[in-house]
Amino acid sequence: MSQPNNEYSEKHYFASYDHIGIHEEMLKDEVRTTTYRQAIYNSKHLFKGKVVLDVGCGTGILSMFAARSGAALVIGVDMSSIIETAKKLAEDNDLGDKIVFLRGKMEEVKLPVDKVDIIISEWMGYFLLYESMLDTVICARDMYLKPDGLIFPDHATLKIAGIEDGAYKAEKIDFWDDVYGFDFSRIKQTALREPIVDIVEAGAIVTTASSILEIDLYTVTVKDLEFRSDFNLIATRTDYLHALVGWFDIKFTKCHKPLYFSTGPHARYTHWKQTVFYLHDILSINAGEKITGEITCKPNDKNHRDLEFTVSYEFSPADAGRAMRATHEYLLC
């Protein structure tokens, strides 16, 4: 706007504009960004003189961490126009000669090297896999990582647990029963199918956690991301169970000292928050009782960025209570 005669800067300004907010949120996620920084800065012995590939580099912060950590060359790849800003930021920080930024798809961009020593990437989405770039990281690994190459981070775990969530369920789900004097309950059926990304307090957890997916970045394949997993949840207290909550943990195992962060309810806030799957019924659980079930996850056929889930559970109270079983479907979109 301020340079109406400069077509490039004009385009650039408008293109980059929308995206600043997203990158601001990610950069301000201190758990995320400081863990990556620590993992890279504590691994100077691994990065020194190496060629590093940053998959989905965004503003280039991870590329800059790698350059500061002694990498001989860092290659940042991103499809978004933000990469034009990343290029300038690297120059502003005297790293313009150490980092090469390439705009385009990982499959299509022409890298200045045949192979790289290390791949760094912050690819995780809500519930780990929603709109995640993991498939792109897998592609980069298969195309460019040396046989003995490293990946930062290199391990992810997806977990679920049961929560007492009566107050919030009433606000999100039961709300539709009476909307200013009208019956909106049919919207309730849609709302129940929509996992909610929000903050869950640690105190809401009423069962043990169950790991439903383990990802080794060195060996995972794209088809592993369409998965089916059993789960066993043991009630840790006598309470009501309204929903399942999902989160993920991330590990950097190749640092001098392995680093880890969790996006779970018990951990410090991250912009990924947690993901809540409401059950249609309310389970009355007693400490020690078991909820068993199965969860399946696959990309939605209509929009591969969206995730479809099927959750089946079975609950047989130890006391005279009614045994319950149900299967619910969800769409994270």
Add this chain to the structure above:
Amino acid sequence: MSQPNNEYSEKHYFASYDHIGIHEEMLKDEVRTTTYRQAIYNSKHLFKGKVVLDVGCGTGILSMFAARSGAALVIGVDMSSIIETAKKLAEDNDLGDKIVFLRGKMEEVKLPVDKVDIIISEWMGYFLLYESMLDTVICARDMYLKPDGLIFPDHATLKIAGIEDGAYKAEKIDFWDDVYGFDFSRIKQTALREPIVDIVEAGAIVTTASSILEIDLYTVTVKDLEFRSDFNLIATRTDYLHALVGWFDIKFTKCHKPLYFSTGPHARYTHWKQTVFYLHDILSINAGEKITGEITCKPNDKNHRDLEFTVSYEFSPADAGRAMRATHEYLLC
């Protein structure tokens, strides 16, 4: 997903899906929804036996208010797929025979009547005009409203004031000066151009308010929405001024007793919050001093949903302080 063989419900499910969250936020905005409800329920003498047009009806809540208020016929028009849900909700509430829902553009849909007695619409966007449907309401008025017809609401005022906002400005703007040890200050220039929609505390206001636009729904034209206005702000206390905050007030003047709600910092929370325009400099103001200026607003040429602003101000401290003047440009997108 639960009815893979039912193509319609399938499509409908996915189409309506994305939109529930938006409608939930609007319905849960109690200031918004209860004021509309009160305006319509308190005007049964005006709605009884009348034909009502609901512009941008969404879930149809306003149409249902009008039907319950005695309207003979309510016509709800919306382009979004949510109107399929609205139709079913009206039936669920035994109002299916009183409300006709038409999906499409106001300019193109074929109404079952030549003229209507009353137009109801919740058309307001952030800072009143951002992504607002006011142009559609004007179109509906000119095409369908009887000469003596009514519009609910029928008056809007856009206002600005100065605020002390040091802490938040540091978080949103100065943050870019040092991002984990790197200079990201060039992003600061983009951030400064972006008005921020967020909650401003009443205590942050340090000047009088200035009205920059008055809209009479009976006479306003589309070109009135591209405007230029002078403003005068008198410092109400000795403090720093970091930004201008904008908000709007809405009136229903044709009710038995006129109704009003404000989206200002001094009023109860609404989903419109307030809109903050950061100045590049910090003004040191003393109670009684005046800031004069001019604000222009027009739709962005590239995307007519976005708004371009130019804010010029002049500040001459009564004391020996340095006189300041500047012109800043903003894009709300």
